Amino acid sequence: MSSTLHRRLLLPIAAAGVMGLVLAGCTGTDDGGPAASDADCGPYEDYGTFEGESVEVYSTIVDVEADQLVQSWADFESCTGITIDFVGTQEAETQINVRAAAGDAPDLMIIPQPGLLQRLINDGYVLPAPESVEANVDEFWSEDWKGYGTVDDTFYAAPLMASVKGWVWYSPSDFEAKGYEVPETWDEMMELTATMAEESTATYRPWCVGFGSGDATGWPGTDWIEDVVLRESGPEVYNQWVAGEVKFSDPEIKSAFDRVGDILLNEDYVNGGFGGVNSIVSTTFNDAALPILDGNCSLHHQASFYEAQWPEGTTVSPDGDIWAFITPKIDESAGDSVTGGGEFVAAFSDSEAVQAVQTYMSSDTWANNRVELGGVISANKGLDPELAGSELGKASIEILQGEDTTFAFDASDLMPAAVGTSSFWTGMVDWVSGTRSTDEVLTFIDSTYP
Template sequence: MRLLAALLLLCAFTTVSCGGAGSGDSVTVLGSWTGAEGEAFRAMLSGFEKSSGIHVDYTGTRDARAVLASELHDGTPPDTAVLANPGDLRTYAAAGELKPVAGTAEGIGGDLTSATGPGGARRPYGIVVKAAVKGLIWYDPRTLPAQTRGRLAQPIGSFDDLAKIASGAASKPWCLGLADTSNSGWPGTDWIEDVLLHESGPAVYDQWVAGTLAWTSDPVRKAWQKFGSIVAGTRSGTDAVLLTGYGKAGAPMFTSPPGCLFDHAGSFITSFYGQNPGRPQAGRDYDFLPFPGGQAVEIGGDLLGMFRDTPAARKLVAYLTTAKAQETWIERPGSGAFSLNRSVPPKDYPDPLSRRIAQTLASATTVRFDGSDSMPTVMAAAFDHAVLEYVADPTPRRLDTILASLDKVRRTTRFAS
């Protein structure tokens, strides 16, 4: 009886269930998800355990990237691990640390997780467990002039068209905050990436991300200049932009009178909007439109790679991409998770706003990962820092110096494909 009680207590306090068919197999997962995200992922893992009989040992920590590097150095990697970004996936694949996975490239975005391995062959080396849709333009419909609301109801052809609509609603219409406790500057890189992807097309974007297109090239320079026009269109001034957290940048949309009218942010921003006074509600207090300029979508994604090729690990990787597993996460209200599995229809999302975002993703003809997330770490860090420098002094002469410096980093950095 004491042994039974001890086993029951063990099952109650472990991170995953003790159920299943009892095959004796197990698989380890290292991830960055804790709190509510961790609970959502554990629910996915629980479904896998029940259907496969394979036990999952999940370790969730905010230091997952450092822990993974340490375990790889010691020769004791987990079977599978959540990767910080596509750049890490490419680096680990090129070094032979990651094992290729089969049958995961189909779906929205195609071969987003393909990389070049040690032998030179390009194969899928991971899966996107969940995605965030970036490049959305948010606004409070109640504070916009009727004429502006009418123009937003029509398709917007380009960034320049959007800029004209925004400037017609207010002389300085844009919300913007670049501060982040761990990585300031990235909201500005999102702007530049979106402009380049939509204005110059995916081929140019891919060359830039791969390090084969110079930062001083005309398409990249023009993207920076258009970001500069956004900086000039903020009411708060450059000092406030540098010091304002990205999650608080859109808060002035909800004040009376509003302090700004338009916020460029990913699907995850809604959790921050809901924390403002009065608890703004989707549809009534805020809405979005896709980034103008064609059916291209930029995403952020949480990836999972396989570091030990075992039957249990392969089964887990295959399961996590299924509609059943994906729906476990996306159906949770407020999860902010979006699936790249085309078998998960937009109607399965829990509210009208998330359904519309899912439809934007599903109807995209081009899907690309966040550019800086896809670059080597040293290049991405230089990009973030360069954005902060440019905002502090958004002059043509300063931009020339910044782009030349970034190009120097590009030429001395090894890009994994």
């Protein structure tokens, strides 16, 4: 399928009290109302009916996920009469700047990182969210999530989908056969790692790790550091680090590097199935965990989306071929903390049809419709975890919905691009390659901060 998708469809909207829009049913009318449909239009009545209205939704989402996105609003379109013109291209993150500057911005954009969202807001392109969208976010999302769509106390963009990072993948049958227990603290994980290392062979090591990702090589290493900063120093320090108020060379961040280095820089612990520490950079993140299936490693740190990388026929479940546990707490008494990612829906125009679509996409109705189609999860608290397409998806949703869970957005996605998607990545490569010491890497990254 082409990397660019164009879809014109009829969308649905789901949320209460959308700007006083007229209530309507789903049967066809002589005056241009929605055409007859098999859809249950009850959830969409409050969005109103429209004649000849279209809304462009712009996104980096392509291929199968784009098709599922289009399906997620099919009933909404049928019931409201709005046509959603979906444009998906992997170049959307760069092209939105060109389009907005030329006065050709889309009506809505699904933005994959808060840094880009904030830049577009600061440039004056994104409009504040309508009250109906903010009401949905206040009801269905945590303050953490709302904050990522807020600038200078003005709320602009609702969250959409999410991912949970920091999973540690393993083989349940291997653990059972060798009497290993899933660790509940970081210290227990290190004790388990040391025990596993006693069984090392020419090819086996406890951990398998891969930083390779083309131009983005190094990003999997940033996820390790982010997980430890959050767990060891807490959300306040984490947020100060993102803002540049806590430097990479400060003790809190150096401590995280040292703790991660206890694993990643230890030839006795990595890199099962591929070689030693020097193979981390040349091993792609896609292939990095596969030696678990061959018995050449036991543990791999990667996000929930890695589930799609396992070969066809691999059962991912607590008693299957592969399962995962969240990176353990460092302080046993601390609450649950997870890092992750997600998208946000920003508006560049404010017609009633645009606001209706924007409101629907912030609702629990949309979240349940989309997750039921498979392949994604959301942190929307109105989402039924049982609709997730996998056991790991259900577990991820339950973590995101937890009342005591502290969620922190991927730090590298929040940092200025010169750091988050540049020097932080390359710094991790230099670090595991041994071309720079820890102190040299931290000083280097600090020097690139705007």
